[in-house]
Amino acid sequence: MSHSPRSGASPFRQPKAVFAVAFACVVSFMGIGLVDPILPAISHDLNATPSQVTLLFTSYLVVTAVAMLITGWVSSRIGAKYTLIAGLVLIVVFSALAGASPGIGSIVGFRAGWGVGNALFIATSLAVIVASASGGFAGAIILYEAALGLGIAVGPLLGGLLGHLSWRGPFYGVSVLMAVALIATVVLVEPTPRPARRTSLLDPLRALRHRGLLTMSLTALCYNWAFFTVLGYAPFPMGLDAIQLGFVFAGWGLLVAVFSVFGAPVLQRWFGIARTLYANLALFAVTVLVIAVWTTHPPVLVAAVIVAGVFIGVNNTVTTQAVMTVAPVERPVASAAYGFVRFIGGGLAPFAAGKLVEHTNVHVPFYIATGTLVLGILILATAHGHLAQAERVQAGGAEPGPPLATADAATA
Known part of the structure; x- marks a missing residue:
């Protein structure tokens, strides 16, 4: 039986700067599920096919994945605070432009710009929270995942309520909330010292030569394929309006947050x-x-989607802690490498689902998603030694250090 690190400090007793970043995380993660309730409305109002509409996920997440590779390069040159600010500015601008778009093509394009800002923000925010939070490494990860879960829960609800008025409403809503988060970050987050060594653009790719990080990342790719197949395509066969879809995915997101x-x-x-x-x-x-x-x-589809939030919540926290423990590189580099691989899976899955339905039937994408999860289990089984090492590190309450890096490099 394993034991997680113990700490007397609550993960929710933090400096104001940490809560400022956490609030921005909540709004950022709202952007993931925000569009779920309005997918059918956008499809109807803009005469777009479901596969065209799912490009709202694909452009956002694939660009987020690729842009993850530059986050360390940027933050090591301008510092974490200004990287956060740059990401927030891009999200504010591109979410507002998406709301003002005349057609599906421009929305997809602006979601891609939003994805660049999202990458700069997500990779850096995790590193900032881990570095600044009180209560230790595990407490910082729990706080980050709480922000993720709350954002995923609130996003569909806000999307449903604003989307009931107009499909443009959720995009404007995120722009306003991110502007608030931007101000809080500027005021409350102190500039952090720049690292002694500037990160290369290739560092995240080089980090994937380490077997533990690569294996965990590939497992996450398989998991995210299933996750975003459900998130990106399940709203279409439900046959619900924007508010009803908002409540369904808010229930799903609430279970993500709790677990x-x-x-x-x-x-x-x-x-x-x-x-x-x-x-x-x-x-x-x-x-x-x-x-x-x-x-x-x-009825079965709705119930199963909501229940899926339990497993997504557990996976997010346990996997993130394990990745940040086994990774033998700096945390911003590990976060960028891991994010690059997993978001590729998440980005391609919704579009693939739409195309599969057009050429086969509505069941096929979900059967494939089931198969990717089985594949993920098989991949994970090859990293058993790294998972055991992560348990030993976390049980001792220690931070990942050079011995882990040396051992992993030797086996890469």
């Missing part, structure tokens, strides 16, 4: 990292299989 913050630490403490991840991915695969079989039965 990210409360469920994942308990399960990891009881069963350890490896067994928690294996069981969680297997149960997620069963849930996606239910979605695949009963895609055309809205």
Whole structure:
């Protein structure tokens, strides 16, 4: 049985600067699920096919993935605070432009610009929270995942409520909230010292030569393929309006938040990292299989999508902690490398789902998503030694250090 690090400090007792970044994280992650309730409305109002509309996810996430490779290069030159500010400015501008767009093509393009800002912000915010938070490494990760879960929960609800008035409303809403987060970041976050060594553009790709980081990243790619197949295509067969979809995905996001913050630490403490991840991915695969079989039965589909939030929440926290522990490189580089690989899967999945439905039927994308989760379990099984090392590091309350880096480099 594994034991997670113990700390007397609560992950929610933090400096104001940490909460400023966490608030911005909430709004940033709202952007992921924000468009879910308005996908059918955009499809109808702009005469776009579902596969065209799912490009709102693909352009956003694929560009986020590729832009992850430059985040360390940027932050090591202008500092973490100004990288956060640059990312927030881009999100404010491009989300407002998306709301003002006349057609699906321009929305997709502006979502891509939004993705650049998202990459600069996400990779840097995790590193800033880990570096600045009180309560230790595990507490910082829990706070970050709480922000992720809350953003994912609130995003669809806000999207549904504003989208009921107009599909443009959610985009303007994010722009306004991100402007508030931008002001809070400028005022409350202190400039951090620039690292002694400037990060190369190739450092995240070089980091993937380390077997533990690569294996965890590929597992996350498979998991994100299933995650974003559900997130990006399930709204279409549900046949619900914007507000109803908003409540469905808010329920899903609420379970993501609860199990990210409360469920994942308990399960990891009881069963350890490896067994928690294996069981969680297997149960997620069963849930996606239910979605695949009963895609055309809205009550079953809705229930299964909401339940999927449990497994997504557990996976987010346990995997993020494991990745940041096994990675034998600086945390911004590890975050960029991991984000690059996993967001590629998340970005391609919704568009692939739309095209598969056009050429086959509505069940096929979800069967494929089930298969990617099984593949993820098989990939994860090759990293058992790294997961055991992560458990030993976390159990001792220590931070990842040079010995881990040396050992991993030797096996890469």
